[in-house]
Amino acid sequence: MIILRFRSKDGMFRISADPQADFLLVLEELFNKLKNQDPQLTYISDKPGQKGELANSLCGKSVELLGLKNGDMLYVTGGASASTAASAGGVSVSGNTVSGTVSIANTVDIKKPDELKPSAGSEVDAAYEKSDGLIKRPRSTYCRHGDKGMCEYCSPLPPWDANYRKENSIKHMSFHAHLKELNDAKNNRNNASSYIHPLDEANYKIDLTCTNGHKAYPRGICSKCQPSPITLQLQKFRMVDHVEYSDFHILNKFIDSWRQTGVQRYGVLYGRYEAFDKVPLGIKAVVEAIYEPPQAGEADGITLLPWENQEQIDSVAQLLGMYQVGVVFTDLTDSGNNDGTVLCKRHKDSYFLTNLEILMAARNQAAHPLTTRHSSSGKYSSKFVTSVISGGLKGEIGPRSFQVSASAEALVKAEIMSASTQPSKLLVNSNNDTRYVPDISYLEINEYGLEVKSNAKPAFPVDFLLVSLTDSFPLEPKPFFNSSSSFPIENRDFMGELQNLPQLYLYLNGGAGNGENLCDLHFLGFVAKTGILGPDELQSMLRYVKDRDEGDYLQLVESPGWMTLLTIAEQSS
Template sequence: MILRFRSKDGMFRVNAEPDTDFLNTLEELVNKINIKDPQSIHISDRPNDKGQPANSFIGKTIDSLGLKNGSMLFLTYNTSDLTDTPSSTSVQVTKPTSISIEPISIPKPLEVKQLPVDDYLDGKDGYIKRNKSSMCRHGDKGMCEYCSPLPPWDKNYKKEQGFKHISYHAHLNEINDQKNNKNNATSYMAPLEEPNYNVNLKCPSGHAPYPKGICSKCQPPVITLQQQQFRMVDHVEFADHSILNKFIDSWRQTGLQRFGILYGRYEAFEKVPLGIKAVVEAIYEPPQANELDGITLLDWENENQVDEIAASLGLYKVGITFTDLIDSGMGNGTVLCKRHKNSYFLSCLEVLMAARYQNKHPNISKHCNSGQYSSKFVTCVISGGLQGEIEPRSYQVSTSAEALVRADIISGSTQPSQLIINQSDGKRYVPDVFYLKINEYGLEVKTNAKPSFPVDFLLVTLLDSFPLVPTPFFQNGFAIENRDFLGELQDLNAVYKHLNNDKGDGSQLCDFHLLVCLAKLNILGEAEYNLILKFVKHRQYEDYLQLVESPGWMTLITILEHSH
């Protein structure tokens, strides 16, 4: 393998074997560097950190230190004076006999567990096959520039297909293709890097931290915003139309807006090269105060419990949804169209909300040194279409939007389509911010974003639909939580009526809202409840029979019958 060492004299690469003593590698290294005193060498896995003395490595193999091919280490040491003899640059590192040896504290590489869909797409190149065309001048087994496969990030293909964004994995492969030579694994660089607009309050230059001092090393660079060319998720699919329909029913009955959490999973989306879709299996409605023109979220005390139930079924939060509907007054079920290209698609406050949710639910990635990159969390707003129809529209915000919110650089404004650039204040440092737009002459020009700029520069548009042949994971017959104002109660009577309709196959148990209600009632023991989850997940009839014959289930049925 090759180890990389960065020092004030430059970058050095040293060949090594995993089972060799690390000190032997240092002996080879000091012959390459102008070191006055080898005993002054200190090594760290982080820049601007002195780290551990070289002697701390005695007896440690490269493998035991958790170092991998291409690992980067940072050196500090005393250099030779110009008057030193040449022999002083070739001193061998010796092992002292009287030294207190402590194990080195270099952490092992970050263990990253990606989502299954990312592991699956990592193994795909996504190249787009093309048939032989009239421009080809070769036989059936030949290939030329007119029929050779295209990379999934090809701009002409994207334009021909009408894609506004390429997929996340297409973007990842494009960056990887630019940064890393496939034939030289020793110089691998992580292709992804999240933008960071925060000022460094621990600047190594020695000055007082901001706001008392600042330099070019600790201040963030100038920010230039532009439309993001890729999207982390390409498509949002509701497993069944009834999931969304029951959610909208709340507005139909009251005229009040409603908010929900989307639970589901991510899968490969075949209609886009290396695409990903969020499949929504349930909408959970947390405690909230609803109004005609807004929503106030209340404390959600059982959030962890709901997450754990979903996780046991292989599901997790994939996004949020909310209504923004106003009846047209025409009496035909149509609604007003508020969101369009001449107004806004997401308001400034909704963009900030989406960014906060995305920051809270990062995308785990082994292709970024930090172990995470952006987010797959989606925001679905249900509003009026151009023809007065009720339609869902799904969005994300860009990696720049996530970074701007993390650094507290942007705020909402009284204009829904505009975001305000904050002023530098206290520990917040705001660099110059620009955005690129196309002017009336079709030319791309850089415009100062202060004091405000359009939210569109932070938006990423997704597709959404229902499957042609629905195969939902859940039924949707039980009362929905936190709808007491509609008279829709989750109590013993509701559970009794729901289970009383069971056909003897356990199908009535396959309802996400019922599962959460049973957990909150806390009547069933842990063993019986886990048996329910096992049955719902695998749909094995033997598990259902074992459940209904259990003492805990019989106790529940007895309580339900007495409460009815």
């Protein structure tokens, strides 16, 4: 960590910064100290008396990349506006964090705000940042005060209250409740003026650059460069509490692939994050579509193939206000009873996710970290979920959703664990020239109800890394996309379902002609992949799908690119 000094009209401030972290985190802490300073009108310079660069434009680069060193003095100038005072989220415009590519020393091109990729889930996170999350309670029979009074029996509870969770059968605390509990302990009761980051990313890697009086590892080692002993235990909070498929047909179409071919299937979940009111400060992942990337399915597994247009699909989804929120895969075996039932293979006496699936989930979460100002690194764990479609205890087909713990992510990053021949156990790897494995143990409750510590080497149960979520479908579905769409799903050539121009022509001619048939991610992805529509025409199509504005629809169907698309599709039929 280094110290940066800022001189402003409100005084001088000292802010701790991680050289590898985004400068946005420094600015967020700075604007929390400044009085009614508008980030859009604030300039920062490394020389006194000079205007410098807009504060917003310095985001998106690490502190180190901006050329800042320990003790550097920066000068803050610019106007303040009471109507645009900095929010708790710091440098933001209309709820979306603005980042750029400007350094203090060298100026390069700056991306416009509408070209940037906002953080998935930022709206619900921002709302919870401003909320105290207190759990309101009605008056009880023990209350002895008037209507406007309050006592220990009816006063609001903190969102992390253990008794409330127990009484309402809530197994895990929500992430934001966990965050507020940590913040309350580290900062609200801290008399110092400095802010202590309540979140700390686990790091189990050995420092290969350490030369603290010894040769670099593996020829030397010290307590400074080696990771501390690791104790694994069930994570008490979860980053996402619930997974909601916005319509049953989304999942049913996905499962149809297995019904027709008997091979397993893998898909990417696109949707958004919303508040989940069943848990204090809860978050749910709302799934609006399942995109099926290139893959080779077998009766007992799946091999993923290169997904060349992933960025294009991500961009289409982003312009519709959606992101990758997780993955889903099937693990189904027909029961042989000819009644539609399947075998129940995943349960408390076997496993819920296999060791290979745990490793996959950890890598996926590590690739989709949550951006937060409450961590010294600027990142903490992930909201990315893993859903498996398998058989229940009664032979029914249904989804079960999970995440893995923050410790699991750190173990995978440090390459400390690998799969074993037992699906329910993970192996602890050995030391090598780039990996040092510290002592690892796990805490479990024995048959006497006592917490005991066991050695995790050579293998340990996968359950200690698993976090279970709940799943549902809405009682009154209001899907974003047209759930009755018949456009072919991508990468299903092996079952005769083709995405091509003749199919596009048949699909468009079979629609009602009012634009509703455009509202399908599989269709939109294929049209974008053809490259026939120009950027403005593609934007018109996506704007219509997002806002359902007839003006955008008319602009699209009257455009030269749309006419060309229809002509080429017709000629290819």
